[in-house]
Amino acid sequence: xxxxxxxxxxxxxxxxxxxxxxxxxxxxxxxxxxxxxxxxxxxxxxxxxxxxxxxxxxxxxxxxxxxxxxxxxxxxxxxxxxxxxxxxxxxxxxxxxxxxxxxxxxxxxxxxxxxxxxxxxxxxxxxxxxxxxxxxxxxxxxxxxxxxxxxxxxxxxxxxxxxxxxxxxxxxxxxxxxxxxxxxxxxxxxxxxxxxxxxxxxxxxxxxxxxxxxxxxxxxxxxxxxxxxxxxxxxx
Numbered sequence: 001x002x003x004x005x006x007x008x009x010x011x012x013x014x015x016x017x018x019x020x021x022x023x024x025x026x027x028x029x030x031x032x033x034x035x036x037x038x039x040x041x042x043x044x045x046x047x048x049x050x051x052x053x054x055x056x057x058x059x060x061x062x063x064x065x066x067x068x069x070x071x072x073x074x075x076x077x078x079x080x081x082x083x084x085x086x087x088x089x090x091x092x093x094x095x096x097x098x099x100x101x102x103x104x105x106x107x108x109x110x111x112x113x114x115x116x117x118x119x120x121x122x123x124x125x126x127x128x129x130x131x132x133x134x135x136x137x138x139x140x141x142x143x144x145x146x147x148x149x150x151x152x153x154x155x156x157x158x159x160x161x162x163x164x165x166x167x168x169x170x171x172x173x174x175x176x177x178x179x180x181x182x183x184x185x186x187x188x189x190x191x192x193x194x195x196x197x198x199x200x201x202x203x204x205x206x207x208x209x210x211x212x213x214x215x216x217x218x219x220x221x222x223x224x225x226x227x228x229x230x231x232x233x234x235x236x
Contacts, residue, residue, distance in 0.1 A: 001025060001143065001184040004068055004119045006052055007039040007126070007220045010236070011200045012189050016127065016134040017236040024123075025186060026069040026116050027142035030054070034190050036068060037115055039220035042209050043090045047216060049191070050083045054115060067142075071115040084108035087222065094208050096229035103129060104222075126221055131233050145184060205235055 001023045005012050012035065016022055030036060037052040055072040084105065091097040103125065112118035120138075127134060188195040202217030206227050209216075216223075224232045 001182055001186055002189065003028065003034070003036060003186045004116050005035040005039075005123075005189075006037055006050075006115075006119055007122060007222050008035050009040070009189065009218045010202070010221055010224050011197065011218050012185075013126065013130065013132075013221045013224075014200055014236050015185055015189075016123075016136070017130075017132045017233070019134070019183075021135045021137070021182075023137055023139055023143075023182065024120070025139050025143065026067070027139055028068050028186070030066050030068050030071045030115075033192055036119070037071075038191065039222065040191060041087065041090050041220050042207055042213070042216050042223055043086070044209060044212070046209075046213055047219070048086065048090070050086055051079075052083075052115065052118075053077060053079055069114065069116045073112055073115050073118060075111060080108040091208065091222070091226040094226040095206075097226045099229065100129060100225060126225070129225060130221075130236065131230065132236065145187065203235065 002012060002015060003025055037054060038049050040047055040049050042048075053074040053076065055074050087104075088097070088101075107118075107122060107125070112121070123136070185197065188197045200218075202215075204210075204215040205224065207215060207223065208227065221232075224235060228235060
């Protein structure tokens with residue numbers, strides 16, 4: 001189980017590559033300052049977040065109770081060109097930026113109405129470029145976390161049971177819905193206060209600014225793709 005992401009981090013794509021079946025939650029509440037509408041890249045100054053603005057209601061950002069699938073992208077401002085220019089500036093000298101630029105530039109030209117649809121199209125393109133073929137399904141209702149079960153048909157295991165099942169780490173939650181168990185990484189993969197994930201251990205790979213900043217782990221999948229190209233799948 002994963003949340004929707006905008007050019008999500010390496011950790012997120014690792015799950016797509018390593019699990020036989022992946023559910024992407026579309027009925028959860030939108031949460032600000034998460035990978036739902038931001039990605040983190042490496043620049044000459046260090047890490048930089050690129051954030052997609054969302055539509056505002058009555059002058060304020062949409063309430064957190066708004067479902068992710070209903071969040072609209074704001075078309076005000078020049079965020080698309082700003083994001084593309086930031087990527088070109090950050091990765092223009094990387095080994096594979098020019099190779100993938102034509103595949104990715106359309107995401108910064110065409111307009112999508114809904115953030116979830118935009119993220120899903122990005123995910124599909126990134127899987128194509130990474131040469132991975134995950135079995136992805138979208139939720140048709142909200143599946144609560146262990147801390148807040150919403151109905152009797154959603155059950156959770158204890159930490160000990162989760163460990164023994166080998167499905168999840170102590171920080172993740174094992175769910176069983178209609179008799180099918182799965183690992184929940186929605187809270188484990190986030191830019192601020194992520195839960196520990198022993199199933200993901202960042203390993204160093206070539207980065208353009210590594211000599212200046214040292215290795216920067218778990219950046220956007222774009223960082224891995226632009227630096228490692230078709231060898232990215234070996235890292236995942």
